[in-house]
Amino acid sequence: MIGNGTTRRALLRAGTAAAATALPLVNVHGQTSSGRLALGMWDHWVPAGNDEMRRLVTQWGQQNRVEIQLDFITSVGNKNLLTIAAESQARTGHDVLAFPTWEVHAQSRLLEPMDDVVGRLAEKYGQPNQINTYLSKIEGHWRAVPAIAGSQNKPCLGRIDLLKQHAGIDVQAMWPASTETNAQQDGWTWDAFLAAAEKCHKAGVPFGLPMGQFTDATDWIGALFRSYGANLVDERGKPTVKTDQARQVLDYARRLAQFLPRDVFSWDDASNNRALISGQSALIFNPPSPWAVAKRDAPQVSQQLWQFPNPHGPQGRYLPYLPYFWGAWSFGRNKGAAKALVEWLSQREQAEQLVTSVNGYDIPPFESMTDFRVWATEGPPTGVVYNYPMKPHHKSQQSIAMYPAPPEIAVQMYNQGIQAKMIARAVQNNEPADRVLAWAEREIEGFSR
Amino acid sequence: MSERDAAIAARPLPVGPSGLPAAPAAQPTARRASRLQRIARRNSTIAFLMTLPLILLIGGLVVYPFCYAVYLAMLNKRMTRFVGLDNFTFLLGRETFQNVIWQSVVFAVSAVLLKALIGFILAHVLHALPSRGQRAWRGMLLVPWVIPPAISTLAWWWLFDPSYSAVNWLLAGFGAGPIPWLGEAGWARFAVILVNVWYGAPFFMIMYLAALKSVPDQLYEAAAIDGASFWQKLRYVTLPMMRNIISITVLFSLIVTFANFDIVRILTNGGPQDTTHVFATYAFQVGIQSGDIPLGASVSLFMFPLLAVFAVFVLRGINRRSKEIGA
Numbered sequence: 001m002i003g004n005g006t007t008r009r010a011l012l013r014a015g016t017a018a019a020a021t022a023l024p025l026v027n028v029h030g031q032t033s034s035g036r037l038a039l040g041m042w043d044h045w046v047p048a049g050n051d052e053m054r055r056l057v058t059q060w061g062q063q064n065r066v067e068i069q070l071d072f073i074t075s076v077g078n079k080n081l082l083t084i085a086a087e088s089q090a091r092t093g094h095d096v097l098a099f100p101t102w103e104v105h106a107q108s109r110l111l112e113p114m115d116d117v118v119g120r121l122a123e124k125y126g127q128p129n130q131i132n133t134y135l136s137k138i139e140g141h142w143r144a145v146p147a148i149a150g151s152q153n154k155p156c157l158g159r160i161d162l163l164k165q166h167a168g169i170d171v172q173a174m175w176p177a178s179t180e181t182n183a184q185q186d187g188w189t190w191d192a193f194l195a196a197a198e199k200c201h202k203a204g205v206p207f208g209l210p211m212g213q214f215t216d217a218t219d220w221i222g223a224l225f226r227s228y229g230a231n232l233v234d235e236r237g238k239p240t241v242k243t244d245q246a247r248q249v250l251d252y253a254r255r256l257a258q259f260l261p262r263d264v265f266s267w268d269d270a271s272n273n274r275a276l277i278s279g280q281s282a283l284i285f286n287p288p289s290p291w292a293v294a295k296r297d298a299p300q301v302s303q304q305l306w307q308f309p310n311p312h313g314p315q316g317r318y319l320p321y322l323p324y325f326w327g328a329w330s331f332g333r334n335k336g337a338a339k340a341l342v343e344w345l346s347q348r349e350q351a352e353q354l355v356t357s358v359n360g361y362d363i364p365p366f367e368s369m370t371d372f373r374v375w376a377t378e379g380p381p382t383g384v385v386y387n388y389p390m391k392p393h394h395k396s397q398q399s400i401a402m403y404p405a406p407p408e409i410a411v412q413m414y415n416q417g418i419q420a421k422m423i424a425r426a427v428q429n430n431e432p433a434d435r436v437l438a439w440a441e442r443e444i445e446g447f448s449r
Numbered sequence: 450m451s452e453r454d455a456a457i458a459a460r461p462l463p464v465g466p467s468g469l470p471a472a473p474a475a476q477p478t479a480r481r482a483s484r485l486q487r488i489a490r491r492n493s494t495i496a497f498l499m500t501l502p503l504i505l506l507i508g509g510l511v512v513y514p515f516c517y518a519v520y521l522a523m524l525n526k527r528m529t530r531f532v533g534l535d536n537f538t539f540l541l542g543r544e545t546f547q548n549v550i551w552q553s554v555v556f557a558v559s560a561v562l563l564k565a566l567i568g569f570i571l572a573h574v575l576h577a578l579p580s581r582g583q584r585a586w587r588g589m590l591l592v593p594w595v596i597p598p599a600i601s602t603l604a605w606w607w608l609f610d611p612s613y614s615a616v617n618w619l620l621a622g623f624g625a626g627p628i629p630w631l632g633e634a635g636w637a638r639f640a641v642i643l644v645n646v647w648y649g650a651p652f653f654m655i656m657y658l659a660a661l662k663s664v665p666d667q668l669y670e671a672a673a674i675d676g677a678s679f680w681q682k683l684r685y686v687t688l689p690m691m692r693n694i695i696s697i698t699v700l701f702s703l704i705v706t707f708a709n710f711d712i713v714r715i716l717t718n719g720g721p722q723d724t725t726h727v728f729a730t731y732a733f734q735v736g737i738q739s740g741d742i743p744l745g746a747s748v749s750l751f752m753f754p755l756l757a758v759f760a761v762f763v764l765r766g767i768n769r770r771s772k773e774i775g776a
Contacts, residue, residue, distance in 0.1 A: 081737050106740030213720045263611035265721045266632035415738040424722050
């Protein structure tokens with residue numbers, strides 16, 4: 001200090017003066033901006049989905065002078081669930097967060113009502129589908145907005161050539177890339193499915209249907225139960241396990257399991273994809289991600305893939321559906337901006353850009369948005385995902401396993417794979433149906449505590 | 450001396466009521482200062498200050514989360530009401546949880562016994578090797594313990610993969626049929642225990658090797674002069690000398706194995722039919738995935754009292770033996 005003739009006090013005075021000069025500039029900037037918004041979006045399986053989301057929210061942030069902090073949170077290893085649990089306990093974190101299927105109910109007390117946003121969207125695009133209402137409208141209030149990114153259906157994804165050659169089913173003729181209806185569509189039942197499974201099994205390309213405790217198994221098995229009318233719990237939470245419908249499903253599953261690979265009880269969510277991509281399987285239930293991977297890694301397989309509706313059972317045709325939601329914490333700092341962004345992202349223009357960027361993987365919550373061009377043009381083969389979103393001529397309903405049980409019970413049944421375990425007991429342990437149903441009833445009674 | 454210090458020194462001393470300078474009042478301050486200096490110089494104070502960062506770390510990352518978990522375990526599902534021990538009594542009545550207790554015990558006890566046995570044998574084999582070759586073998590045998598378990602378990606999962614199992618491919622080479630490693634209860638339990646043993650045995654090996662190296666050669670020489678056989682040396686020399694280290698490693702490993710998460714989570718996710726769930730994976734499924742955090746906390750705390758009692762007995766035994774040796 002002595003050396004250059006400047007004292008510590010002089011430096012402090014100069015620093016204070018500089019800070020005082022700079023502060024008004026910061027304030028001026030703050031007065032004209034709309035603050036900061038921290039977003040925690042789902043880390044998309046299709047990387048282009050993240051790029052498009054980043055582009056869109058950056059564009060919105062610039063237009064509205066909102067500083068955006070965007071994180072992509074993966075669902076691998078349930079990291080998104082851990083983030084949600086941590087933020088809800090700490091009462092701090094992102095302003096907008098992507099909530100997977102059951103999390104809106106679990107966190108409903110801490111979520112900002114979105115009635116105004118959903119109301120305006122519903123006026124423009126129609127009501128969100130029944131499953132979205134079931135999962136995010138709680139005690140009459142929308143606690144989150146059904147999201148575009150991450151929401152998915154799980155219809156059949158089959159091999160055109162193998163099904164034609166071994167099972168005699170021309171899936172492109174049965175479910176063409178158009179709204180055309182034909183008699184074969186009504187004949188696409190679980191019994192027809194069983195006959196095709198048997199033929200493909202004999203040909204060495206069995207259907208790849210997981211029966212373990214991962215979501216792909218839970219989802220298709222849930223649709224099977226529902227299409228037989230076997231609801232294990234009613235809307236009021238009363239167990240309705242011991243029914244003839246449930247016995248029929250167990251009987252059907254026993255017959256089907258003998259035509260599936262022996263190890264399906266230990267398959268995870270990737271096993272069915274691998275079976276299809278490697279050419280070992282003729283059909284799985286999945287979103288179009290295996291087709292996208294095959295297009296890159298096994299083009300000869302991808303060119304033979306076709307997505308089409310699930311079989312129907314005695315009580316109808318049900319399409320497994322897993323939606324995501326965009327919600328805002330009630331303790332968030334910028335709830336106004338959060339709602340504005342979510343509403344903007346849910347508009348048709350943005351929805352179409354998001355869906356197009358991921359080759360049609362995402363399913364918007366409004367039926368009026370199931371006509372995006374991407375679903376008709378993706379390929380090869382062109383139209384492979386035309387029937388991926390549910391269309392009126394499918395005569396189908398989107399469904400989630402364990403519906404219509406109250407979500408606080410259904411979430412436990414879903415995550416513990418009760419229906420898959422029932423089938424495993426019947427098939428692997430060879431337990432009689434009555435014993436399986438009695439076990440399931442005891443388990444469900446425990447979930448209703 | 451700076452100008453300011455000089456000015457303070459030149460200032461007159463405060464005058465007391467008697468008109469004398471207030472020197473006696475300054476004496477207690479000086480005495481207090483010297484007492485503080487003495488305390489600061491004490492070894493125990495220095496030790497405390499040096500361990501303070503660790504104490505704070507343990508307080509923040511172990512004690513606080515533990516107390517918070519106890520608090521959570523006593524709330525209702527919505528976390529709005531105190532329910533005491535209701536979550537624990539509810540769990541005990543559940544068939545699935547009773548199976549989880551049984552499976553956790555089978556998993557932990559069998560894995561720890563196997564790890565201890567294999568570690569003991571490997572330590573003896575290594576100890577018998579000439580020192581030059583010993584170092585290379587020691588390094589190689591430690592590899593499973595060094596690799597992060599999540600990664601090595603993923604490699605095991607590929608070996609056991611339901612459809613493309615490399616182990617089954619090898620078995621097919623010998624004409625054997627495929628084994629559903631992860632698809633049937635017995636095989637799945639065997640697989641998770643095997644991977645845990647593979648991962649944990651090197652820890653036992655290195656601890657036992659260190660213990661073996663500290664056994665004085667004179668004891669073996671004396672035993673040999675007395676005509677002791679290999680088994681007698683093992684029974685009357687090696688095992689008594691290793692008793693403390695065996696107790697500590699078994700205790701430590703039992704606690705860690707009871708809390709294991711990654712191996713089961715990656716290999717089987719608790720399946721098939723919940724037959725491989727252990728406390729941690731079941732707690733995760735119930736607490737995080739199914740949104741019942743209090744019940745999940747109860748599951749994770751379930752073994753704490755038993756393990757705490759076990760730890761107290763083991764540590765007491767170690768203390769007693771240490772005192773006997775010291776005496």
